[in-house]
Structure formats: C-alpha cells, structure tokens
Amino acid sequence: MNERILRVMEFDKIIDQLKDHAATSLGKRLAGQTKPSTDMEEVIQRQKETDEAAQIVRLNVEVPLGGVSDIRASIKRSVIGGSLGTDECLNVANTIYGGRQVRDFVGKLEEKYPILEELVEQITPLRELEQFIKSCIDDHGYVMDSASQKLRSIRSSIRTYESRLRDKLDNYTRTNSNMLSDAIITIRNDRYVLPVKQEYRGAIGGIVHDQSSSGQTLFMEPKAVVDLNNQLQEASVREKQEIERILQEITEQIAIEEAPLLINVDVLSEIDVMFARAKLGKQMNASMPKMNDNGVIKMQQARHPLISKDEVVPNDVEIGETYTSIVITGPNTGGKTVTLKMIGLCTLMAQSGLQVPALDGCELAVFQHVFADIGDEQSIEQNLSTFSSHMTNIVDILKKVDYKTLVLFDELGAGTDPQEGAALAMSILDDVISRGARVIATTHYPELKAYGYNREQVVNASVEFNVETLRPTYRLLIGVPGRSNAFEISKRLGLESDVIEQAKGLIGVDSKSVENMIASLEDSQLSAEKEYEEAHRTLLESEELHQEIKNAWKQFDQKRESLYQKAEEKAEKALAKAREEAELIVGEIRKMKTETKLKEHEWIEAKKMLEDAQPKLQKKQKEKQASTVASQSKKEIKVGDEVKLLTLNQKGTIVEKVSDKEYLVQVGIMKVKMKREDLQPLGKQKQNYEKPLTTIRGSNYHVSTELDLRGERFEDALLKLEKYIDDSLLAGYGKVSIIHGKGTGALRNGVKEFVKKHPRIAGQRPGEAGEGGSGVTVIELR
Template sequence: MNERILRVMEFDKIIDQLKDHAATSLGKRLAVQTKPSVVMEEVIQRQKETDEASQIVRLNAELPLGGISDIRASIKRSVIGGSLGTDECLDVANTIYGGRQVKDFVGKLEETYPILEELVEQITPLRELEQLIKSCIDDHGYVMDSASQKLRSIRSSIRTYESRVRDRLENYTRTNSNMLSDAIITIRNDRYVLPVKQEYRGAIGGIVHDQSSSGQTLFMEPKAIVDFNNQLQEASVKEKQEIERILQEITEQIALEEAPLLINIEVLSDIDVMFARAKLGKQMKASMPKMNDNGIIKMQQARHPLIPKEEVVPNDVEIGESYTSIVITGPNTGGKTVTLKMIGLCTLMAQSGLQIPALDGCELAVFQHVFADIGDEQSIEQNLSTFSSHMTNIVDILKKVDDKTLVLFDELGAGTDPQEGAALAMSILDDVISRGARVIATTHYPELKAYGYNRENVVNASVEFNVQTLRPTYRLLIGVPGRSNAFEISKRLGLDNHVIDQAKGLIGVDTKSVENMIASLEDSQLSAEKEYEEAHRTLIASEELHQNIRNAWNQYEQKREALYKKAEEKAERALAKAREEAELIVDEIRKMKTETKLKEHEWIEAKKMLEEAQPKLRQKQNDQQPSAPAQSKKEIKAGDEVKLLKLNQKGTIVEKVSDKEFLVQVGIMKVKMKRDDLQPLGKQKQTYEKPLTTIRGSNYHVSTELDLRGERFEDALLKLEKYIDDSLLAGYGKVSIIHGKGTGALRNGVKEFVKKHPRIAGQRSGEAGEGGSGVTVIELR
C-alpha cells in the first residue's frame, strides 16, 4: 500500500487510536508500525489474533502488562560490555516479572486460546535472574546491604565513622554554641561541618569548606574530626566501588540471557498490540470480518470509523458478486465522499488485522492495491488546475490497476466541460472495469445515471435526500440513481408554479423519463423497506411468543415434578413409619420365640417379604436434566455424600481408590464400594484444612497463628475476637496475628484491639524470622 492512500483515507488517525489502547511503550511503538498486509494468510492470522483477544476483553479480563518496558537498549549495552545502572537493572527484573504474569494469566483462563497460548509458550520465566536483581536492588533503585557481605561490612564501618563524627560535632554544638550561627551539623563537599560565626574562625580552627552569602557564617570542619571525615570518605569510595562491582556482575548475567530476553520482549509487544486491536474494536462496537481474495465486499450497517457513533448514519454496502462497480449520484453534502472513505478505510483496517464497525457476518476482500482520487489536491507550485490535478492522479492509477485492485473515484470527470467530462468519466470507468477491478465512483453528471443500465457488472446508487426537510439523510440506496430534486426544492422555497412549469417544459423528454423512472424506483425501494421492517417486527413478535410458550411449558413441567416429588416423599415417610412398626412387632414376636414353633429363617423370610412389599416410586423425568442412570455416572470426589444402593445407606466419599472403586465412610465404618453401587446425592460435607501448627489444650485444637490478610476490616476484627477467645480456652500463652504490611490500616486496627482486650498481657511486632512488621505477637494471661 502506498503512503498516499493511507493519508487520503486518514488511516493515521486510526493508528493514533490504536496506539492509545496499547499498555506498554513496546506496544505503542509496534502499533505505530501497523500497515495493511496484502498477503491473505497474514491478514487471516491477524484477524484471528484480534478475535481471540476480543473474546478475553469481552469478559472484562485485564491483561497484566504493568511494569513491562523496552529494555532492548539496556540488553545491547550489557552485551557489548557496558555496566547498567540500578534503574536499568530494575527495568529488566520488572519486565521478566511482567512476562511471567502474562504467562500465568493465560494459563488460568478457562477457555482455550490457541494463538495466545502459543505466544506465551515462548516466554521464558528467568526467575533466577529476576531474583538476583531483586535481592540486590530494592524498588527505589537502592543497592541493599544484602547484595554482598563486603558491602554490608563497608556500610557498617561507614555508620561507625558517621557516628563518631556526629558525636564529636554534637559535643562542639553543646560546648561552643555561642560560636555557632546555628547549633546544627551539616554537610559540605561530602564532609560533616559546623556553621561557625566569622569572628570565631580562629577559636574553632580547621578547614573552611563554604561560607554563607553574607559571609558572616563559615562552614568549617574542625581539626579534631578531619581524620574521621577522611576515614568516612575512604569508606564511601569503597562502597561506590563495591556497588559498581555488583552492578557489573548483574549486567554480565543479563548479557548471558540476551536471547530469551529479546524473545520475551517481542512476544509481549505482539500480545500488547493484539489486545490494543481488540480494545479498539470494542470501542467502535466492531466485528471480525470474513476475508476473501475474490474482491467481495459485504457490510451491513457499516459506519465510518472516524465519525462519532451518535452522528454517523450506518449503511449497507455490497460489491463483487452480482456487480463489480457502483456509480453513486446525488447532491453535494449528501454523504457520497463519506461513503467512499468508509469503504476504503474499512478495507485498510481489515487488511491490518483490525475489526470493522459493522454488524457480525461482514465480509471484506484482500486487495493488492487500493487507489483513491478524492478531494481537490491541485498543486499551486506546479500550477495545476483542479481537473489537471485529478487527471494526473487518475493516469497514475490506470497504469497499475488489475483484478486485485479497489479503486475509489470522487466526482469523476469534474472540473471541465460537462459533456466532455461525462464522456471521459464513462470511458475511464469502462477501462478500469474491463481489467476486473472493483470500482466505486461518485458523480454529478446526469449522463452517468443511465450508465449502470447499459453496462454489465455496474449498478447505480444514490444518497437519499428528504425533499420535505430539504436535508440529506446520508442513507445509501443501492440500485437507485440520484435525481436532482431541483423542481421540488424550488417549489418548497417559494418559486412560482408557472416558472417551475415553464422550466419543466424546457427539459427534454428523455430527461423527464429518467427522472420519472428514478422517482418510481425510489418509491418502490421505500415501500419494500417498510414491508421488510414490518415483516421483521412480526418475526420478532413470533419469536417472543414462542419463547413465552416454552417458558410456560417449562414452568408447568417443574410444577408437575414438584407435586410428584412431594407425593413421593409423603409416601416414603408413611412406608418408613410402617416399616419401623413392623420391626417392633417382629422383635416382640422373636422374644416370644420359645413359646412358638416358628424358626429363625421364617422370620427372615417374613421380613424380606415386608421389604419387597414397598412400592417402587417413579423416577423423576425432566427434559432439562439427565435421567437417573446419567446422574449416577456423575463425577464424585472426596467429601461428596452418596447413597450406597445395595446397603440402602448414606455415606461420605473418603478417597478415590481407582476410577471404578471408592473408599466410603458409613457411620463408624469405612468400606470399599464400586462406582456403579454409588449414587451422588448432590451434597458435599464441609471440610477444614488441618492447621500447620496446633497445640492441644482444654480439649481445643486451635492454630497458634491467625492469618487476616485479604480480609475486610470489620470481618478481620470479628475473626480476631473469636480467635482470642478460642486461644484462651486452649490455654495458649502466646499467639501470632498475621496482618501483612499493606497500607497499615489492618495492622493499626489489630494493635488497637489488642490494647483494649482485658485478657491480653502484652504485644510486640514480629522479629525478622517471624514476619517482621507484618505480624503482631500477643501474650495472653
């Protein structure tokens, strides 16, 4: 695609919007480079990528791209032997972390997204490099003491020297405060000094490093602390050298991971742009077009992407099957040029992998070339007229047109004699159409209104004009050429009827016939559209009625099933009661067995006959639910309640032995049962995880730690109050409350609660091995 067509179609404005939706500097830089592709497979792949991202965006799932930055320059410097600064190293660590977050995010998605999954598969986590950087540099870019044992030792000595210097200087401020302009210790040239009054310079003695603007105060380093300051300076130099060594070591490790880091950056850039295209599509309420290489364009309710949704008028556009060319006629400001630009811009967007603002089911073609002659581009420097400027552009277009080309002509043949211009326009159209190109042209010439009726593969179209309001509606009417409406407009504006009648008599018979034909076509189309809308409303009403009937039937079925179930439950209760009474009677008779001649097996047989006398209740039938056999095959897992069909008992699944055998808890016994002998009851007993650390006391099992992280403030305090009571009942002397650091609100709330509780003897923050300030240790009494 040449740059001129991108400029004429205002494609750069679409790219600006795309860039705004990118989340990272990497994505923004790649978005700006977006260009239409002329390779069918590449366009289809881009559209599939955008569609996958759109599915995730519709779920309001936010891709975690925070912290990712363009670290390619830092990687390059590390490879050529340079040393990276702390901020650059942090950017590398944060980018590695961001890549891992994206990988985890995609892995947790419930649906399958093949393209996205294939992309994140290329991301290398590089945990060791990230941990190395994070263990040496904090979030503010400060190299921590833990970076090396030597650095820890150097900083320890620095703190010792600083302490000695301050002690000496503070002694000066206490004993010689009258000689000082202010009793403070300050720093000049990286050395600790005192603000000494000018007249006491000799009394203090030492080195002058600076003076105030008035000259009345000298910043002096007393002789007694010169050696200490020197030692401090030497330690500071060693500290700087050690930091440089640590950063150089980190830089070398980054250089070793050059290849995976660059791949990570490339993949994250592609993913960012994928989601930027999806977000832009959501903003435009766009849809994914079906792409073809046959020059077919079909769009319903297509909108110009750069016109606000509340102002734009949607239009249906179709070209490439029944006809390959459209000639649009109509008045100025009627929307002809907007229609041309909309078709061209949507084509360029689709070939760039962007979705288009039209209804679902739209179809667009992949063109090798898109040409446009739109607007007045005459050059004053070249002294070209409007007509000459257009013809120069058209000549250049005609040199390159083939059957894989979309050509857009605006006011073809304008700027010269009407008859010659119309003849030239028809000749140009004939030439372009003969080469198999797809052509859409706008014109004012009345001669071209009949053009579509005399040529194959050409159809007329117009932009609708409302004579009553004297305003264009901006609706595109395919198959109907535009008419001038001059007489109707003049009449509504107040021109006398005799003048209008005389004008009508001056126009030719052919012109009258054409105008009458156009008017008839417009009336027929409007009538057909009204009938279509009426049929559509009837269809919608029928579908609503059908849905209401279906809902009513489902409600009836549910009510019937509920009544059946209620009757069955009542019958089961009656049978259970009768069985219990029969058991009592049997037991009483067995006690009198010595007085009778009946044998034991006769009692067993009688009991069996009693059980078999129980009627079989109907199984629930519901079109919306699986039948009983299907339910019995429902997946069961540990904790599920089941019915043991052979024993007629209820139990709980303890564990899965195999696919066909389970261990079941029945009362105090555990038995192995086959899967076919178990029926899920749709319930699951609540289970609790065993605490990591428990202490037995007063018949309680309570953890010595309570984790409140992630709890709402009020809920956390309620849990804390109950936990303290349980811990007291368990007889604990000390417990730990884990509240995390965060904003400090939960930590402060816990400490306030602890202060007011009468059974708490004391509290303290956790030590390094206990969780630090994220934990409060409580002593109970």
C-alpha cells in the first residue's frame, strides 16, 4: 500500500485509536506499526486473532498485562557486557511475572482459544530468574540486605558507625549547646557535622565543610568524629561496590536468558495488540468481515469509522458480483466523498486485521492496491491548476491499475470544460473497468447519469436530498442516479411559478424524461424501504412478544415448582405427625398385649386408628407412588426380602408367601397380611459404615492455604492457629502460610513456639521477599 492512500483515507487516525487501547508500551509501539497486508492468508489469520480476542473481551475480563514493559534495550545492554540498574532489573522481573500471569489467565479460560493458546505456549516462565531478582531488589528498587551475606555485614557495620557518630555528636549538642546555632546533627559532603557559631570555631576545633549564606554558622566536623566519619565513608564505598557486584551478577543471569526473554516480549506485544484491535472493534460496534480475493464488497449499515455514532448515517454498499463499478451523482455536501472514504477506510482496516463498523455478515476483499483521487484541498488557482493536479494523480494511478485494485475517484473530470470533462471521465472509467478493477466514482456531470445504463458492469447511485428541508440525508441509493432538484429547490425558496414553468419549457424532452425516470425510481425505492422497515419492525415486535411469553412461562414454571415444594414440605410435616401418632398406637398395642390377651375387636380398632393416622398425600405424589408400584410389580418377592407397605408407609420383611397375590409381612412386633400391589420391594439393605473424618473432608474440605492473624489477640490467635492446623491436615495440605505481621514480634514468637511443639509440623521458615518476608511464617506439614 502506498503512503498517499493511507494519508488520504486518514488511516493514521485509526492507528492512533488502536494505540490508545494498547495496555503496554510494547503494544503501543507494535500497534503504531500496523499496516494493511496484501497477503490473503495473513489477513485471514489477523482477523481470526482479533475475533478470538473479541470473544474474550465480550466476557468483560481483562488480560493481566500489568507490569509488562519494553525490556529489549536492557537485554541488549546485558548481552554486550553492560551493568543494569535496579529499575531495569526490576522491569525484567515484572515482565517475566506478567508473562506468567497471561499464560495462567489463558489456561483458566473455560472455552478453547487455539490461536491464543498457541501464543502463550511460547512464553517461558523463567521463575528462577524472577525470584533471584526479587530476592535481591524490593518493589521500590532498593537492593535488600538479603541480597548477599557480605552486603548484610557491611550495612550492619554502617549502622554501627552511624550510631556511634550520633552518640558522640549528641554529647556535643548537650554539653556545648551555647556554641551551636541549633542543637541538631546534619550532613555535609556525606559526613556528619554540627552547625557551630562563627565565634566558637576555635573552641570546637575540627574540619569546616560548609558555612551559611550569612557566614555566622559553620558546619564543622569535630576532631573526635573524624575517624568514625572516615570509617563510615569506607563502609559506604564497600557497600556501593557490593551493590554493583550484585547488579552485575543479576545482569549476567539476564544475559544468559536473552533468547526466551526476547520471545516473551514479542509474544506479549502481539497479545496486547490482538486485544487492542478487539477493544477498538467493540468501541466501534464493529464486526468481523469475511475476506475474499474476488474483489467483492458487501456491507450492510456500514458507518464511517471516524464519524461519531450519533451523527453518522449507515449505508448499504455492494460491489463486485453483479457490477464492478458505481457512479455516484448528486449535489455538493450530500455525503458522496464521505461514502468514498468510508469504503476505502473499511477496506484498509479489514486488511490490517481490524473489524469494520457494519452489521454481522459483511464481506470485504483483499486488494493488492487501493488508489484514490480525492481532492479535499481547494486550489487558489482554478480550472487548469486544479485539473492539472487531479490529472497528474490519475495518470499515476492508470499506470498501476489491474484486476486486484480498488480505485476511488472523487469528482472525476472536474476543473475543466463540462463537456470535455464528462467525456474524459467516461473514457477514464472505461479504461479502468476494462482492466477488471473495482471502481467507485463521484461526479456532477449529468452526462454520466446515463453512463450506467449503457454498460453492464456499471450501476448508478446517488445521495438522497430532502426537498422539503433543503438538506441532504446522507443516505446512499444504489441503482438511482441523482437529480439536480433545481426547480424544486427554487420553488421552495420562493421563485415565481411562471418563471419555473418557463424554465421547464426550455429544457429538452430527453432531460425531462430522465428526470421523471429518476423521480419514479426514487419513489419506488423509498416505498420499498418503508415496506422493509415495517416488516423489520413487525419481526422485532414478534421476537419481543416471543421473549415475553418465554419469560412468563419461566415465571409460571418457577411458581409451580415453588407450590410443589411447599406441598412436599406440608406432606413431610403430616408424615412426621403420622409417625408420632403411629408410635403412640404401637405403644398402646404393646401395653394391651402385656396386660391382657388382645381381643379381635380391640385389634380392629387399633388398626383403624393406625390407618386414620396416615396423611392424605397430594394427587401428584399418589400418581408418582402408583407409577413406582407399577414399575416394581413385575419384580419377584421372596421370603426374607425387605419391602415397603404402601398403605401404611412402613417397612417390613416378607416372612411367608400366602399366595401369588398375598404375603405375610413382619412389621415390628406385628405380622400383617398384605396384597402384592400394596408392597414395594426395597432390595437388600446395605450396611452403613461411618466414614473416617479424613475421608469425609479430604480434598473437598475447603481450607485456604493462608491464615491471617493480624489484629487478633494473642490467645485468640493461638486458638485459631490450632484449629487451622487441624483443618489443613484434614485437607491434605503439605505447606501453609501464617500471616502474623512484624509489629512487636510477640505474635510471631508465639506462632514459632506453637509450631515447635506440634507433632504434625515437619518444619518452618520465614517468608521470602515475594511471600511477605518476616511478616509470614511458612509451615511444612506431615
């Protein structure tokens, strides 16, 4: 693609929007390099990448790219032997961490995204290098004491020297306060000094390092602390040297991992740009175009990407199948140029892997060349100079046009004599069309209105103009050439009717016929569009009604289930009451049996009481029970089988088969004769063994791997800790972290003492830099 077409189509403004959606400096730099591709496979691959990212963006989740930065310059310096600073080393560690976060993020997505998964597979975790850097440098870029044993020792001596210095100088401020301008200790030239009054210079003695602007105060280093200051300076130099050695060691480790680090950076930048394209598509309410290499463009409700959604007028555009060229006629400021730019810009966006602002199902072609002659600038010199400028560009275009080219002409043939310009415009169009290119041209010339009717590959179009409001509607009408509307506009503006009628008599019959034909076509198209809109509105209303019915049915179904549940709860309460009454009846029967021999009428009365205690179930439950019985009736019942007595809602055991339709059943202390249809086989009852507690909880017992005791009272904290260790052992954890904070150290010491005495704890250690440091104790369980 030539740079001129990108500039004319304002493609750089689209790229600026794309860069705004990138989350990292890496992504912004790569997004700024986006250019349209002419390779079909590459364009399709880019569109698939954008579509995958768009699917994730629609889930309202963000890719964790925080902390990722462009570390390529730092990597290069490490390879050539330079030493990196603390911030550079920290950026490397954060970028490694960011890459691992992105990899984990993609791995946790429920759906499969093959392109994204293939990309993140190339990311190397490099966990050891990250931990090494983080163990030496904290989040603020400070090299920690733990970076080396030597650094710890040097800093310990520095703190000792500083303490001794302050003690001696504090003694000066107490005993010689009258000689000092202020009883403070300050630093000059990295040495501890005192602000001494000018007149007491000799009394204090020592080295003068600075003086106040007035000269009344001297910043002096007393003789007694010179040696201590020297020792402190020497220790500071050793500290600096050790820090440089540590940073050099980190730099060497980074250089060793040059290749995987560079791959990580490239992959993360590609992922960032993928999601930037998807976010831009979401902002534009765009869709993924289907790409082809046949020069076919089909877009419904397409919008210019750089015009506000509230102002832009969507249009349908189609070219490449039935016809290969469109000639748009109509008045100025009607939107012809905007339509040209919209088609060109959407084509460039699609070939760059960006989605286009049109309805789903749109189709765009991959062109080898996109040319445009759009004269937005108004020349001070008219006629020949303007015409010459256009023709110079057109001549250059005609040298390169072929069948895989999209050509956009704005006001073709303008700037010269109308008759010559119209003839030249038709000749240029014939030449470009004969080469198989796709052409869209705008013009004012009335001669070109008939151009499309005489050529099979050309169709007329126009931008609609509202005569009532005297304003353009910016709607594109395919198949209808534009009208001048001069008479209608003049009439609306108040020109006398007789003048207009006289003017109509002066134009030719052919012109009148063409204008009448155009008016008829416009009326027919408007009528068809109104009918389409009415049908579409009816469809939307039907879909809305369908959705309302679905929602109403869902509510009805939920209400029905709720009523069923309440009925079941009511039945359960009734059954519970029945069981209580049955137990009372059985107790009475036992009592009667022990006191006297049970008489027949007493037995009948007791049985009736038992039957009366049985609750009346809902119809639905009875039907369900009946179907269950029917399904079980075919099963054979043997002596010793457990059964359910459906009429009594009791369990029993078959003790004797009286006949094929009658059985004797043992129910508690009673034996009852029951019909076969009133018995439901239960099968052999399994023994219930109590599962061990560890089996019940096991891996399904949800316990966090961290316990936060900060803010707890000492006794409460130890009780929580003891319960947490038991729960963690039941959950099968091998390692847990106890967060107790630093504070006074009482809670930390309490935790350590508890850990030493617990028999199931194998060991303990303080947390590392990335785990919380000394504010955390990590416990190994066994």
